[in-house]
Amino acid sequence: MQHIPLTEASKNLPDLIEAALGGEEIIIIKDNQPLVKLTPVSPLKHRPKYGSAKGLVTMSDDFDEPLEDFKEYME
Numbered sequence: 001m002q003h004i005p006l007t008e009a010s011k012n013l014p015d016l017i018e019a020a021l022g023g024e025e026i027i028i029i030k031d032n033q034p035l036v037k038l039t040p041v042s043p044l045k046h047r048p049k050y051g052s053a054k055g056l057v058t059m060s061d062d063f064d065e066p067l068e069d070f071k072e073y074m075e
Contacts, residue, residue, distance in 0.1 A: 006030040 002024065009016055009028045016038060020026050026038035066074055 001025040001027060003027045003029050003034070006035065 002019070004012075004016065004026060006028055009026075016026050016028075020038040021040050027034050028036040028038070
């Protein structure tokens with residue numbers, strides 16, 4: 001974890017961003033008090049496209065037929 005003074009951070013911001021993207025935790029301080037923590041933004045989660053699983057799921061022709069185990073209850 002790096003603690004960087006605000007004046008130094010303003011001069012080296014691109015390098016600090018690269019370090020944060022590489023997994024390093026960067027804390028920007030002013031008057032020995034933490035102000036900002038640089039962390040990468042997690043990527044956006046994309047919603048699945050409708051129909052993207054087409055052809056991957058199959059059902060047997062009798063999927064809605066009564067089960068053998070329950071025939072005595074259904075009579």
